[in-house]
Amino acid sequence: MTGETIGSDSADDNDDTLAAAGEFAVIDRLVAGRTQADAVTLGPGDDAAVVTAADGRTVVSTDMLVQDRHFRLDWSTPHDIGRKAIAQNAADIEAMGGRPTAFVVAFGAPSDTSVSVAASVTDGLWDEARQLGASIAGGDLVSAPLWVISVTVLGDLGGREPVRRSGARAGDTVAVAGELGRSAAGYALLHRGIEGQAGFSELRQRHLTPQPPYGQGACAADAGATAMTDVSDGLLADLGHIATASGVGIDVDRRLLDGDRQAVAEAAAAVGADPWEWVLGGGEDHALAATFPGALPPGWRAVGRVLDGPPTVLVDGGAWAGNAGWQSFD
Template sequence: MSIAEAGEFGLIARITARLESGPASLLGPGDDAAVVASPDGRTVASTDVLVEGRHFRRDWCSAADVGHRAAAANLADIAAMGARPTALLVALCVPPDLDTTWAEDLAGGLSAEAARVGASVVGGDMSSSPTLTIAVTALGDLGGQAPVVRSGAQPGDVVALAGRTGYGAAGYTVLSRGFRTPKVLVEAYRRPEVPYAAGPEAALLGATSLIDISDGLLQDLGHVATASVVGIDINRDAFEVPGQMRDAASALGVDPYVWLLAGGDDHALAATFPPGVTLPDTWRIIGSVHEGTGVTVDRKPWQGGMGWDHFR
């Protein structure tokens, strides 16, 4: 059945049937607005948008994959403030001839990814559009902690990473060349593995700054360097090229460090911590903060591109 045949309210009923309620959802879909608990008294909010052909392709990803990707991009931003995600609001603009099953599976992916952190989809909106577009707003709770912002890095701090980089970018390159393997890389692009818990953990550990790596490690750390008015240097040797990534890079004629240092879509978290801090295994030190400006690799300018830019 197409969405035009199901109608707006028929589609809403089908989608809401796929959504689970999280502990912070006091009133979910079905009314004029949702009600979400905010025990801290402050709400962290972030919005992201995915446009077909720009952020995803239906021949590369299932509807559930797109749902996971859309949720992860927003939930990671909440974690990058040191907060715990609580709820998602989703606006869906779809072609009328799209099959209702695709929209239902999208909702299932959104709900499943949110459930990983105890959050839920609490509402949204939909409209007809020639271009399939998904806009997601994420809400979060700080749990009594101060938000960890980009502007707090200090000379002498260490730079640490939670999660992985390069996998999503490698998967994108593999798919764009017409291949579907290695599976570990393709699946990383389709469904990012985000270290959500590392965000609140970093806040408790005393992180001086924190950011979600969505557009590329070097580019996103550049935002921290600019906001904090410092320089950041990354150690290339801190990144080991996994075997399947090395093989794919060799086959495709790509420097794997371009994926690792400038590739997006993995949604790792990068933070700066005061010198001497003892970090758990969640975090690994990859560089340092110094007086100066910009981001370097082994104290030299990086020549392999910095990361993703929507308008470049």
């Protein structure tokens, strides 16, 4: 178990550990001075928070991030980890056609973690939530032998029907909003320790703090998207979920993804990898992928078409032999 004090180079001269400060004092410090989003009518400090659900429904999703599995403390800053935890959860609400309103966060860390490090994680959570007009409505802080961050996001469908994975129909256009392959490229650069050119730094940062196309989920729903998901496991794997749920085939046209390939081509050359593996198989960019019967809304680009069944995902009309995505247990 990792029991070392993290962030001991902090500039805070009065930087207690979580154990020395005590749970309630730490929570007071993490909560102090934060302004809740309008949707949060009762924030931290009581047994539970109260969040407005304007149309009488709440969309809800949860994700757990575990140290050395979903992030590394020698790659990510505490602030990065907070941002990523919010971003990947927010993408799940976007993928239903909703907008995130509030988050609750459970954080487990060793008792000798410094309070300033926990505060940096919290700053990261807040900074990313604020990009969405949302806030951190509550949480839990516990002792654990390693870092574990579990985020639950609440969202508002704004009167829309949720866009499920099961509505794709033959003839629909398959489209993407957001980036593909960047997170996988950044991971490979970090894993190999390749510094390289300036653009590589941006790719590395994309792995540490993905940038989902906030707002595009609701736009897609308004534009009549028939099915949608976020790209967390890899484009082909996640389109596979749509194909299975909808009982359709999907054909991805690589010519339409050449911009993504180009964006990671130099990194792929430096690593000795095939950039298509990253564009088609790399997860964690948290782009959105959806199917549309009509015109695409601004911010979306076509990447393929929906075919009559059986449920399968093709690339340029044929099977794809490469890596198709991520499994949680391997």
